[in-house]
Amino acid sequence: MRCYAILMAAGLSNRFGSExxxxxxFNGKPLFxxxxxxVCSMDCFKKIIMVYNDEKVAALINSETRYKNHEIITVFxxxxxxxxGESARLGVIAVDVKLxxxxxxxxxxxxCDQPLLDTATxxxxxxxxxxxxxxxxxxxxxxxxxxxSSFFHDELLALKQGENPRLIKKRHPELVITVEVPNSIILxxxxxxxxxxxxxxxxxxx
Numbered sequence: 432m433r434c435y436a437i438l439m440a441a442g443l444s445n446r447f448g449s450e451x452x453x454x455x456x457f458n459g460k461p462l463f464x465x466x467x468x469x470v471c472s473m474d475c476f477k478k479i480i481m482v483y484n485d486e487k488v489a490a491l492i493n494s495e496t497r498y499k500n501h502e503i504i505t506v507f508x509x510x511x512x513x514x515x516g517e518s519a520r521l522g523v524i525a526v527d528v529k530l531x532x533x534x535x536x537x538x539x540x541x542x543c544d545q546p547l548l549d550t551a552t553x554x555x556x557x558x559x560x561x562x563x564x565x566x567x568x569x570x571x572x573x574x575x576x577x578x579x580s581s582f583f584h585d586e587l588l589a590l591k592q593g594e595n596p597r598l599i600k601k602r603h604p605e606l607v608i609t610v611e612v613p614n615s616i617i618l619x620x621x622x623x624x625x626x627x628x629x630x631x632x633x634x635x636x637x
Contacts, residue, residue, distance in 0.1 A: 433477050433534055433536045434476055434538075435477055435480065437482065437540050439518040439519065439522065440483045441483050441508035441518045446622045455621075465548075466545065469548055473550055473554075478502050479502060479504065480504050482506045482525075483507060483508065484511045489505040516593070517590070526538065535560070535581075537579065537581065539577070540575070540577050540596060545576070545621075547619055563606065564607070565607045566607075567610070569612075573607075573609055
């Protein structure tokens with residue numbers, strides 16, 4: 432299978448306040464670097480696409496030695512107000528791969544505010560992937576990251592302002608595979624300063 436990692440780092444972070452949450456420290460580095468480092472640690476991704484709105488994201492990636500040996504394509508999103516769907520659309524365009532029926536192709540969409548994600552969880556999604564399906568993690572309720580088969584390529588490109596990939600899942604519930612993760616804390620995200628404080632406490636106890 433060919434799998435492409437699309438990291439969506441162009442959100443407005445409205446619930447976090449005036450500070451760009453992508454740069455708040457977590458595990459001794461900017462929050463978004465936790466996701467990027469996880470993806471870089473895995474050999475399964477053909478390309479890594481980072482969709483951003485803050486130029487400091489691209490500048491940090493270009494300046495860090497540890498990212499030099501990875502094919503990271505940075506894509507500027509000039510309209511984050513259009514919502515997550517715009518970052519997903521730009522990420523799919525940046526993959527720029529010819530789709531054929533001979534080999535399964537997948538897009539794995541990562542938010543950059545889930546710093547506890549681990550390789551085991553990502554591998555669980557990949558192991559349960561099927562052509563023509565969407566694979567998501569979740570126990571009580573579905574969470575991110577989401578793995579989309581390229582079967583949904585055209586629908587991803589057609590997302591309009593205010594829409595996001597969840598809309599596609601709602602259109603095709605029969606094509607969604609939900610896999611249970613052993614520890615749901617792994618899927619926790621950071622939307623508010625309180626979330627950050629709670630996850631910092633949780634991670635220090637692990």
